[in-house]
Amino acid sequence: MFENLESTCLQQYPKFEILFCIAEETDQALTVVEELIQKYPQVDAKVIVGEEIVGPNPKVNNLMRAYKSAKYDILWVLDSNVLVDPGTLARAVDALQTPPKPGKRPIGLVHHVPFAHVRERSFGSRVEGAFLNTNHAKMYIALNILAFDSCVTGKSSMYRRSDIERVNADLKAKPLPPLDEPARAVGSRKGYGMAAFGKFMAEDNMIGMAVWHELGLRHDLSCDIAENAIGRMTFMDYVWRRVRWIRVRKKMVLAATVLEPFTESVVVGLLTAWAVRYFVGLPMWLFLLTHFSIWFIMDLDIQTALAGQPIPKSEQWQFFLAWWTRELCTLPIWVVAIVGSTVVWRGRKYKILANGEAMKVDDQSSRKGRRDNYEPLSQGP
Numbered sequence: 001m002f003e004n005l006e007s008t009c010l011q012q013y014p015k016f017e018i019l020f021c022i023a024e025e026t027d028q029a030l031t032v033v034e035e036l037i038q039k040y041p042q043v044d045a046k047v048i049v050g051e052e053i054v055g056p057n058p059k060v061n062n063l064m065r066a067y068k069s070a071k072y073d074i075l076w077v078l079d080s081n082v083l084v085d086p087g088t089l090a091r092a093v094d095a096l097q098t099p100p101k102p103g104k105r106p107i108g109l110v111h112h113v114p115f116a117h118v119r120e121r122s123f124g125s126r127v128e129g130a131f132l133n134t135n136h137a138k139m140y141i142a143l144n145i146l147a148f149d150s151c152v153t154g155k156s157s158m159y160r161r162s163d164i165e166r167v168n169a170d171l172k173a174k175p176l177p178p179l180d181e182p183a184r185a186v187g188s189r190k191g192y193g194m195a196a197f198g199k200f201m202a203e204d205n206m207i208g209m210a211v212w213h214e215l216g217l218r219h220d221l222s223c224d225i226a227e228n229a230i231g232r233m234t235f236m237d238y239v240w241r242r243v244r245w246i247r248v249r250k251k252m253v254l255a256a257t258v259l260e261p262f263t264e265s266v267v268v269g270l271l272t273a274w275a276v277r278y279f280v281g282l283p284m285w286l287f288l289l290t291h292f293s294i295w296f297i298m299d300l301d302i303q304t305a306l307a308g309q310p311i312p313k314s315e316q317w318q319f320f321l322a323w324w325t326r327e328l329c330t331l332p333i334w335v336v337a338i339v340g341s342t343v344v345w346r347g348r349k350y351k352i353l354a355n356g357e358a359m360k361v362d363d364q365s366s367r368k369g370r371r372d373n374y375e376p377l378s379q380g381p
Contacts, residue, residue, distance in 0.1 A: 004083045009040040011089040018045035019066040055198025056358045067194045076158045083227040092158045095220045108217025112156040112226040115306045124233030126322035134299035144221040150212040154204025156226035167210035169196045174214045201358040246337035252356040265295045
């Protein structure tokens with residue numbers, strides 16, 4: 001964690017403020033943050049301890065006080081298990097402030113591709129890493145290049161607070177404010193601003209959709225990556241994490257979620273192999289062998305491109321096994337996820353309602369062996 005948070009202090013930008021958001025004084029991250037503040041006295045940084053409860057989403061609750069007290073309008077929300085290059089802030093700000101080309105909408109949000117750095121060598125962690133660095137990255141980049149709609153994860157995202165203050169998550173277009181309208185105090189407009197997203201499980205995607213649909217602003221996918229540290233996970237940790245987010249997506253974008261299996265190697269391979277055998281007579285085993293070989297090579301190329309280097313020889317077999325496990329388990333996980341609406345997140349059970357809103361089912365720990373040790377200990381800066 002120290003290295004991740006330290007990367008924010010090392011940003012090469014003339015003027016910025018860091019607000020480390022910690023929900024409780026008992027969080028072990030507090031000691032790390034205090035050590036960082038002492039190590040970098042020249043950095044304008046402080047820690048904010050305590051939540052403002054605006055909904056069931058703990059990340060939004062944790063961000064609220066910093067959101068209101070931040071000195072500057074441009075906000076960069078970065079999870080505590082993410083490490084970034086020293087030039088990431090400067091490049092993101094440049095992208096956000098770049099004037100639009102003729103016929104193009106202005107940019108309202110800048111985000112980064114999450115890249116998994118597997119620090120714990122448990123099998124579940126390796127499968128999670130194989131997923132994030134191949135299938136997830138591939139689809140994330142493709143959807144943002146095509147730009148049919150918003151597609152944002154909240155590991156690292158930048159936007160203007162003044163824009164967030166104009167949205168309320170109803171995804172209906174908002175008129176531009178009059179030029180002579182006096183500035184409002186942050187959070188003074190009920191139902192608008194960051195607090196409006198506290199009722200959603202996937203607040204990051206909803207913020208992106210609100211910026212896109214309500215304000216008519218597009219997104220920019222930065223050239224930098226958000227290096228996401230993956231802690232110890234069992235295989236079942238991985239399974240229930242995927243189930244959770246499929247159930248959230250099902251409520252937010254049902255059509256896309258239903259079609260997801262048809263973008264996966266196993267379903268595409270089997271359907272195409274059957275069709276080729278039927279029309280051409282080519283044996284299914286021969287087509288599938290070629291199909292999966294090409295698919296793996298493409299995914300391996302994506303992993304290598306994001307990492308900037310090939311997978312070390314000592315880890316290639318582990319990656320291959322994790323990749324195959326991910327591919328073979330995708331359809332069973334999807335089937336389990338598509339028939340339910342409850343999820344366990346950070347030890348609490350929630351029911352996912354329409355549009356991705358979350359309702360807490362109980363206040364007791366519901367872990368039942370589903371550990372979330374790979375989640376950030378705290379959110380910020």
